[in-house]
Amino acid sequence: MLKIDNISKQFGKKQVLKDVSLELNPGERIHIIGKNGSGKSTIFKIITNILKADAGQVELAENDYVGALIENPGFLEYESGLENLKFLGNLNHNYDEQVAMKLMEKFDLDPNDLQAVSKYSIGMRQKLGIIQAVMENQNIVLLDEPTRGIDKEGVATFVKLLDELKQEKSAVTIASHDEIPGLKYDRELLLKNGELASV
Numbered sequence: 136m137l138k139i140d141n142i143s144k145q146f147g148k149k150q151v152l153k154d155v156s157l158e159l160n161p162g163e164r165i166h167i168i169g170k171n172g173s174g175k176s177t178i179f180k181i182i183t184n185i186l187k188a189d190a191g192q193v194e195l196a197e198n199d200y201v202g203a204l205i206e207n208p209g210f211l212e213y214e215s216g217l218e219n220l221k222f223l224g225n226l227n228h229n230y231d232e233q234v235a236m237k238l239m240e241k242f243d244l245d246p247n248d249l250q251a252v253s254k255y256s257i258g259m260r261q262k263l264g265i266i267q268a269v270m271e272n273q274n275i276v277l278l279d280e281p282t283r284g285i286d287k288e289g290v291a292t293f294v295k296l297l298d299e300l301k302q303e304k305s306a307v308t309i310a311s312h313d314e315i316p317g318l319k320y321d322r323e324l325l326l327k328n329g330e331l332a333s334v
């Protein structure tokens with residue numbers, strides 16, 4: 136499974152990550168905490184190849200498939216929620232409409248709603264962001280502040296979804312400042328001064 140080895144990253148003179156290492160285990164749920172600007176999103180961006188590390192390695196196993204929700208998810212603004220999921224799923228030839236529709240219904244989003252995503256509320260966008268990160272059976276799921284803007288019912292649905300992912304042996308890593316009601320982690324890690332350590 137995913138293994139990060141001694142990742143370092145600098146922006147200008149600022150060393151954001153210093154020799155960060157992390158190994159995920161199947162079914163494990165990890166919480167990464169750290170102040171604003173400590174580098175949590177940067178770790179996720181390096182894992183997903185949005186950013187390149189200055190040093191270190193990201194190793195994925197052959198059957199690892201990463202799903203991620205990082206910062207504000209980008210969508211095709213003038214398309215509906217379901218069209219967006221279809222577009223994203225088809226990029227990897229992994230789209231299953233039944234799965235996408237079911238997940239939308241679970242999160243109280245109407246799959247038949249033709250409203251453009253540009254008209255979605257923050258919480259609705261966030262729900263769509265969570266769905267795209269898990270709808271293709273990704274076995275590694277990275278979620279940056281996943282419950283931001285989501286209502287109580289949506290948070291409960293999210294927690295239930297995470298329990299299902301655990302049963303399916305997906306490894307879920309969440310960066311979050313908030314305590315998510317009902318959610319327990321297997322490991323808590325603190326990112327401080329560029330270093331990632333157990334709490």
Ligand SMILES: Nc1ncnc2c1ncn2[C@@H]1O[C@H](COP(=O)(O)OP(=O)(O)OP(=O)(O)O)[C@@H](O)[C@H]1O
Nearest residue numbers: 146147149151169170171172173174175176177178
């Ligand atoms: N593309 C970039 N160019 C320059 N600096 C960047 C870039 N991306 C991130 N940074 C800087 O790196 C640091 C870490 O940012 P990052 O977004 O990873 O923090 P974070 O821990 O996710 O913060 P938050 O809790 O606020 O989401 C910040 O000082 C940020 O300004």
